[in-house]
Amino acid sequence: MFEPSADAVKMISVEQINPEDRFFAISLPWSPIEQLNRSVGRTGLLAPLHIQKTAESQFRIVMGFRRFFSCRNLGIQNIPCWVRVLDEDPLALFIEALEDNLATRELHILEKAHVLLKLRRQFSLTEKALMEDFMPPLEIRADRFHLDQYLDLAQLPRALQRNLLNPLEPDTALKLAKWKDDEQDFFLELTTRFQLGKNKQKQLFTILDELRALQKQEKSGVGAWDLPMIWQECEAADIERNENLSVAERFGRAFEALRRLRFPHLTRHEMRYKALKAALKIPPRIHFEAPPYFEGDRFKINFSFGDPDELSKIATKLDVVARTDELKEIFKLV
Amino acid sequence: MKPYRPEQVFVERAVENSPITKNVLDALPGIPVRSVDSTDFLLEEAQQWNPTIPRSKQSLILAHHKGRFFKPCPGRQAKEGLKGVCCNYFVINYASNCHMECSYCYLQSYLNFPYMTIYANEADLRKELQAAFTQSPHSYFRIGTGELADSLGLDPLTGYSIVLVEFFARQSNAVLELKTKSNCVKNLLDLDHRGKTVVSWSMNPPYIQEKEEHKTASISQRLAAAEECVRAGYPVGFHLDPLICYPGWEIGYRDLIEEIFQRIPANSIPWISVASLRMTSQLKQTMRRRFPNSSLPLGELIPSPDGKMRYFKPLRVKMYHQVVKWIREKSPSTQVYACMEGPGVWKEVFQSVPEEADLGQELIQCLV
Numbered sequence: 272m273f274e275p276s277a278d279a280v281k282m283i284s285v286e287q288i289n290p291e292d293r294f295f296a297i298s299l300p301w302s303p304i305e306q307l308n309r310s311v312g313r314t315g316l317l318a319p320l321h322i323q324k325t326a327e328s329q330f331r332i333v334m335g336f337r338r339f340f341s342c343r344n345l346g347i348q349n350i351p352c353w354v355r356v357l358d359e360d361p362l363a364l365f366i367e368a369l370e371d372n373l374a375t376r377e378l379h380i381l382e383k384a385h386v387l388l389k390l391r392r393q394f395s396l397t398e399k400a401l402m403e404d405f406m407p408p409l410e411i412r413a414d415r416f417h418l419d420q421y422l423d424l425a426q427l428p429r430a431l432q433r434n435l436l437n438p439l440e441p442d443t444a445l446k447l448a449k450w451k452d453d454e455q456d457f458f459l460e461l462t463t464r465f466q467l468g469k470n471k472q473k474q475l476f477t478i479l480d481e482l483r484a485l486q487k488q489e490k491s492g493v494g495a496w497d498l499p500m501i502w503q504e505c506e507a508a509d510i511e512r513n514e515n516l517s518v519a520e521r522f523g524r525a526f527e528a529l530r531r532l533r534f535p536h537l538t539r540h541e542m543r544y545k546a547l548k549a550a551l552k553i554p555p556r557i558h559f560e561a562p563p564y565f566e567g568d569r570f571k572i573n574f575s576f577g578d579p580d581e582l583s584k585i586a587t588k589l590d591v592v593a594r595t596d597e598l599k600e601i602f603k604l605v
Numbered sequence: 606m607k608p609y610r611p612e613q614v615f616v617e618r619a620v621e622n623s624p625i626t627k628n629v630l631d632a633l634p635g636i637p638v639r640s641v642d643s644t645d646f647l648l649e650e651a652q653q654w655n656p657t658i659p660r661s662k663q664s665l666i667l668a669h670h671k672g673r674f675f676k677p678c679p680g681r682q683a684k685e686g687l688k689g690v691c692c693n694y695f696v697i698n699y700a701s702n703c704h705m706e707c708s709y710c711y712l713q714s715y716l717n718f719p720y721m722t723i724y725a726n727e728a729d730l731r732k733e734l735q736a737a738f739t740q741s742p743h744s745y746f747r748i749g750t751g752e753l754a755d756s757l758g759l760d761p762l763t764g765y766s767i768v769l770v771e772f773f774a775r776q777s778n779a780v781l782e783l784k785t786k787s788n789c790v791k792n793l794l795d796l797d798h799r800g801k802t803v804v805s806w807s808m809n810p811p812y813i814q815e816k817e818e819h820k821t822a823s824i825s826q827r828l829a830a831a832e833e834c835v836r837a838g839y840p841v842g843f844h845l846d847p848l849i850c851y852p853g854w855e856i857g858y859r860d861l862i863e864e865i866f867q868r869i870p871a872n873s874i875p876w877i878s879v880a881s882l883r884m885t886s887q888l889k890q891t892m893r894r895r896f897p898n899s900s901l902p903l904g905e906l907i908p909s910p911d912g913k914m915r916y917f918k919p920l921r922v923k924m925y926h927q928v929v930k931w932i933r934e935k936s937p938s939t940q941v942y943a944c945m946e947g948p949g950v951w952k953e954v955f956q957s958v959p960e961e962a963d964l965g966q967e968l969i970q971c972l973v
Binding site: 415488535 | 907
């Protein structure tokens with residue numbers, strides 16, 4: 272166990288520290304440090320870095336990557352450091368670094384993933400040791416499924432890693448990794464352009480993934496449309512260019528275009544229903560609903576009224592609706 | 606069918622002396638056998654594997670069933686309001702899991718214990734059934750063993766069918782249905798079944814069988830096995846389940862029905878059921894991972910009120926209409942019913958919605 276003594280802290284020049292050596296790193300190279308910059312700028316560096324000598328006058332960081340970058344950004348030339356002795360067990364040092372991070376902040380899912388990958392590859396720990404000793408403190412369910420999932424996350428292409436959690440959800444990122452590079456880029460561009468939240472991103476990924484798979488199967492891979500072609504062919508690309516619509520409206524309509532391609536029977540039925548319902552001319556205060564997905568045989572009507580006259584008018588209108596041919600046609604749809 | 610040969614067998618000590626255990630061990634010479642007090646540790650072991658299947662299927666467990674063997678079909682237990690039209694069916698869970706690999710099989714995402722398991726305490730099973738039949742002498746039970754396992758797929762190892770068929774032959778108020786995608790009927794052919802066992806096959810056009818029902822008997826082999834059963838005097842049933850919508854489905858199913866009735870006399874077929882493809886969203890994900898070339902999860906499936914995904918209703922009603930019409934053209938007297946469908950679909954396809962007891966009764970009448 273590390274037993275610090277005050278006189279062991281030395282001021283080391285930033286030039287002598289090599290931040291590219293990420294052997295002990297827990298944080299991600301692109302972890303945001305604006306908050307830390309502010310803090311170091313105001314009060315200076317309160318906790319020294321832990322570094323290890325790698326060559327004459329050259330050091331690597333054991334703990335304090337983010338602090339190092341903060342100091343460097345702020346133009347600090349000399350940084351207070353604990354210099355760790357060379358013969359210390361590297362695994363023990365890495366565990367110290369991990370504990371230091373776990374005690375002070377919440378780790379990003381990808382940081383956890385890289386910790387597990389390093390323990391497995393760099394320190395050759397067994398999967399059993401990872402599941403028993405490391406996944407519980409990282410707050411990951413200790414089973415093979417989750418271990419594999421995290422190891423896969425740590426090996427995602429760099430572009431997907433950089434987008435993980437913002438905006439990419441881990442599950443989507445892992446599935447997206449199975450697409451070709453240009454299709455991954457296309458999807459990332461869409462999520463950025465439409466500023467998609469978690470649910471919409473998942474919906475978009477699912478429908479594109481299925482359309483892509485359908486194309487491959489129907490055309491046996493030969494001549495199958497790739498994603499930009501699917502986007503083009505279903506007219507989502509035209510919708511996206513329509514500047515008269517808000518971003519949300521553009522996404523909604525583009526997604527509908529994809530749905531028409533994925534669910535042709537259902538969407539044709541929906542359109543027919545919409546047209547018939549419009550022909551009923553039901554006032555907006557009466558909500559008329561077909562069973563979801565036309566599954567089931569019960570329709571719903573909701574309305575509110577403020578006085579007996581209003582109720583009477585609604586009843587009259589409903590009576591008229593009940594006799595229309597359009598309503599009969601609607602019933603045929605379910 | 607590809608015969609099942611496990612890499613190892615675990616035998617719970619409680620069933621070491623069971624005749625089923627003896628049958629299995631005699632049929633698998635040279636396979637390592639390990640006696641264990643309990644198989645709980647295997648579950649923990651399986652949780653460390655990813656994916657669990659197919660590795661878990663390489664171990665065969667001969668276990669002591671501690672719970673009830675005999676239960677109402679899960680279709681009957683559906684939540685109120687989501688309930689389909691029920692045919693008053695019961696199930697016997699004599700085993701769980703299946704070595705065949707149908708891409709659409711719900712067991713992939715349903716079973717907690719993922720090993721091939723046979724419950725070898727068959728004496729307890731018979732005792733439980735006898736008590737139920739005696740307790741309700743005026744009820745007539747239609748019971749199947751194909752809920753959590755194929756009824757006959759492992760029969761060359763277990764000989765379970767012999768125990769069951771002979772037991773049901775002595776019952777006055779129960780009939781057994783053995784539902785399979787195998788052609789393992791050898792054990793059945795010389796039994797004195799007294800018409801109390803229906804052997805039935807899940808059927809799909811050969812195109813679907815080859816593409817989606819891996820390791821199963823071919824359609825031609827299934828029909829050959831059905832012919833043997835007919836010659837041995839068994840009534841035989843067919844289940845067009847799951848009905849799959851694919852380009853050319855009309856020709857596929859029409860030809861299949863044609864072939865069934867060409868090879869099997871209509872008066873030997875008491876019932877044919879129809880049920881469209883259905884899956885939970887979890888199963889859909891599993892299918893896409895395990896069977897990336899399967900087109901089934903890419904069908905026009907939409908959520909139903911019971912939480913499963915099915916073909917869009919007008920599409921499946923159209924399929925039912927056609928298939929039922931083709932069956933009726935061949936045999937107006939064969940009872941055709943839809944499984945796992947609600948009253949709305951029944952009304953459209955069959956023009957009426959039977960009461961639970963009535964449908965069960967009608968199916969039993971077909972055997973009398």
